[in-house]
Amino acid sequence: MAPEAGQSDHILLIEDDPDVLDLVRYNLNKAGFSVTVARDGLAGLKAARSTPPDLVVLDLMLPEMRGEDVCRELKNDGATAAIPVIMLTAKAQTEDRIAGLELGADDYMTKPFSPRELILRIEGLLRRVRSAGSGDKLCVGPFELDRGIFEIRLDGAKLELTAIEFKLLAMMMEKRGETLPREMLLRDVWGYRSVVDSRTVDTHMRRLRSKLGAHAGSIETVRGEGYVFRLSQES
Numbered sequence: 001m002a003p004e005a006g007q008s009d010h011i012l013l014i015e016d017d018p019d020v021l022d023l024v025r026y027n028l029n030k031a032g033f034s035v036t037v038a039r040d041g042l043a044g045l046k047a048a049r050s051t052p053p054d055l056v057v058l059d060l061m062l063p064e065m066r067g068e069d070v071c072r073e074l075k076n077d078g079a080t081a082a083i084p085v086i087m088l089t090a091k092a093q094t095e096d097r098i099a100g101l102e103l104g105a106d107d108y109m110t111k112p113f114s115p116r117e118l119i120l121r122i123e124g125l126l127r128r129v130r131s132a133g134s135g136d137k138l139c140v141g142p143f144e145l146d147r148g149i150f151e152i153r154l155d156g157a158k159l160e161l162t163a164i165e166f167k168l169l170a171m172m173m174e175k176r177g178e179t180l181p182r183e184m185l186l187r188d189v190w191g192y193r194s195v196v197d198s199r200t201v202d203t204h205m206r207r208l209r210s211k212l213g214a215h216a217g218s219i220e221t222v223r224g225e226g227y228v229f230r231l232s233q234e235s
Helices: 018-030 041-050 067-076 094-102 115-136 163-174 182-188 199-211 213-218
Strands: 010-014 034-038 055-058 085-089 107-110 137-140 143-146 151-154 219-222 226-229
Touching (some): 018 115, 034 041, 041 055, 055 067, 055 115, 067 085, 085 094, 094 163, 107 115, 137 163, 143 163, 163 199, 182 199, 182 226, 199 213, 199 219
Parallel strands (some): 010 034, 010 055, 055 085, 085 107
Antiparallel strands (some): 219 226
């Protein structure tokens, strides 16, 4: 399963359908990517750990190990947590999408799909990852963000956050003082491209606040608009 030679960004494609695998690999190669393929979940997880790719395209209904479990293992391992994951699956229900994003997937596409759209999403996701660059670390008062190791510390102690909670808090820290509308959070954190029930955001914000203890007030609700991250001394 070695990468095909002579190309740049390394994509790990975990897919058991031979037709989909060949289609995606062909289009990725044509777009200038190096591709490693794995035909079951366990092999995909091993490949990601042995030679970490720049991005993973992950089917969910896989033999040996489900795609959801592969994603969970990747995002819970400090060595692979920062690798972007795009789920590419026939599971098209809203609850399936939410569950996938909750596990830490960075994007979610359903089959049938446009190979061109997949390429554009991969390119966009890689650009966003690289644009962070040296800005992977950020300190805001007692909060310390390190995107490189997928970690946020508060008063020196690591916060035990879900992938969605991490993305929410990281975005709010980076845009502190700005009111972030629920629609923006749904788009940039969950990956929704149309408006859905904004109670999803409110539920996660309540859970996130409960983990911040004495600093829960750093996340303020702006009635009718969204949320703002602000330290008490900045109010």
